[in-house]
Amino acid sequence: MARITRKNARRGLAAIGALTVGAVALAGCAGGGSSDGGDGDTLKLWHYEGADSAMGKAWAEAIEIFEEETGATVEFEEKSFEQIQKTASQVLDTDAAPDLMEFNKGNATAGFLASTGLISDLGDAVEEYGWEDKLAPSLQTTAKYSEDGVMGGDTWYGIPNYGEFVGVYYNLDAFEEADLEIPTTYDEFVDVLDAFVAQGVTPLAEAGAEYPLGQLWYQLALTEGDRQFVNDYQLYENPVDWQGDEITYATETLQEYVDKGYIASDVSSVKAEDAGVSFINGTAPIFVSGSWWFGRFVAEATGFDWTMTAFPGTDLSLGSSGNLWVVPENAANKELAYEFIDITMRPEIQAIIGNNGGVPVAADSADITDEKSKLLIDTFNGILEADGLSFYPDWPAPGFYDVIVQELQGLVTGTQDAATTNENLGAQYEEGTEEYR
Structure with missing residues (x-):
């Protein structure tokens, strides 16, 4: 069962009324589940990026690569930001939970889900796939939380693949x-x-x-x-x-x-x-x-x-980092979720983000062909090199x-x-x- 303390419950109630730049999600208890993946399996994916956005284009390509390489099928459910916010508390502790979803970073959002046990500790996957080496320290801050859901903790609960x-x-x-x-x-x-x-x-x-x-x-x-x-x-x-x-x-x-x-x-x-x-x-x-x-x-x-x-x-x-890939604790196919995350961190997918006005976190600058986009990414990389990201x-x-x-x-x-x-x-x-x- 999820770890729900009185402190976390108060935080959830406080978050209901918060009007922040991002969204706030409330959640209940969580179970667990995983699969090794393979032919015939399905990855249930939720995200709220528009099809014409930089991330939407990149992740559409990632889906094609994922299906070709794994033999699994992606069941993508188009959700709005608000739909994911409202349904998280209702589905993350049930068998209807997705295997992978985009979620807002921050204490009152991803941090709250982490503190209540609704999303998975990704530490083993981070080590296996080497994601830590691709993310600057200030990007890692929003991906790692303490047991009380405060960002900058010791445990990986999400992976960003773009920044802002x-x-x-x-x-x-x-x-x-x-x-x-x-x-x-x-x-x-x-x-x-x-x-x-x-x-x-x-x-x-x-x-x-x-x-x-x-x-x-x-x-x-x-x-x-x-x-x-x-x-x-x-x-x-x-x-x-x-x-x-x-x-x-x-x-x-x-x-x-x-x-x-x-x-x-x-x-x-x-x-x-x-x-x-x-x-x-x-x-x-x-x-x-x-x-x-x-x-x-x-x-x-x-x-x-x-x-x-x-x-x-x-x-x-x-x-900060952009929003996070998070894996619900009750996901049926966690290994497939990790494989998909890793594909979105590849240079060719990062380049799609970068050449369409987004800010990739692990792109090869040689792959960025749009002049204005290269300027944007170079500016962002300069801030990262100075450890300058300071959140909101x-x-x-x-x-x-x-x-x-x-x-x-x-x-x-x-x-x-x-x-x-x-x-x-x-x-x-x-x-x-x-x-x-």
Whole structure:
């Protein structure tokens, strides 16, 4: 039976109301089962990537290779993100559980399933297939959990085969027209913002009603932080000082961004889609956001030339592995699941991800033929080499996403100052992370 403690039960109840960038899944008891695979066997696979997405294309090819090499059949059930979220608690402890499924990384999601025994310890498969050698340390953090479901633990419960990060998108035509260069330091970045404002342009596409503003706030904290700050904030290694240098700088600087006109005065009501569209249509020349926009910009931001870099002036960037392959404890064909995971880690499958706007974790750069995609992947690899992936600001506690949005809205609308914002954020963080620390 699954290990369900009172602490884990409370975590599950708290997670129900969490509005995070990812989804939250609740779960019950789990059994076990496995098969050696072979002709006549079936791999039951769930994932929620669109057929035209980078991962969807790559995994479709992986299915063909898998069926040809193993003689087994893949029974793929098309699920939405929400369907997997809602059905996980109902099916993972039954014979209807899939053998392999895509699931969201993080404490309140994959971590919760790990802590309740609903997904399998993948340690033996990691060793057998050598996946550890293909995944940078910061990618491994989201794949490994403690017995209480906190990421960065000792046990492998998932395998990512793509990544994501937050960088800076620049409209090169707008920069040329303004006689400006792409910044390589943070001071140059601020100079560029000032130059655009002086020319009557609001430079940053931003959204205070959803995740982008909170991600910019955290990125500003990272410019003053180091890996220990990230580990304290995300992994609870030490108490976080909510009036300390990193967070105080981030909150005060974000307020300055609004006061100086770097961000529109109505940012608190703007949604992520609106911010992205303002970059696509050329209204805003700079957008600090994630690699998940990259493919869309390739397709839609065609009226001007653009590029993307890591945020200047720091080795630390928001980002993580992508979602995880997890194997339910009650899966009937675990060995087949491991074989399929391994195929998705092969260079030819990783190249499909990379050449279609995704961010592969184990691609051979020589296999990436699309120029813009190569730029994206090289930027990501540079962040990995610097051990720079620093996760996302709302990850430490279920529901903290809403808290960040609300408190930063109060900051940018002027209803509260930076110190009050930090105090409120800190109080909610401490309450939300108490059971993890």
